[in-house]
Amino acid sequence: MNARTLFRGLLVVVLVLATVGIGISVYQAGIAQGVAQTAIVASQNPNATAPAPNALPTPYYGYYGPYAHPWGFGFPFLGFLFPLFFLFLFFVLLRGLFWGGRWGHRGDWDGRVPTRFEEWHRQLHEGQPEQA
Secondary structure, eight states: OOHHHHHHHHHHHHHHHHHHHHHHHHHHHHHHHHHHHHHHHHHHOTTOOOOOTTOOOOOOOOOOSTTOSTTOSSOGGGTTHHHHHHHHHHHHHHHHHHTOSOTTOOTTOTTSOOHHHHHHHHHHHHTSOOOO
């Protein structure tokens, strides 16, 4: 490990800590602003009523309608197959982009040595002396 790698690692740690610190301070500023706005809005609306001290929250029943199930009806446990399919499709497209060809197709190989390879191999051995 050299000094450059160590410096880069420390720089990454400092940047992550700075980002976390900025995020925490912005979050706290937003909370303070929300509290201040709540006091102003409450003082401007005299008809607003606070909930009773012993009132229980109303339970949420969820959406009820024709599209209530995100992955269709009957097979909610197969929802992980859609992201897996798109991941597989992504890698197939990358393979086609970088290596080209169809599945099992290897260019002009056809079981023979390509002519360019034969020429290169011949040129390699022309400069070597004969071995007995």
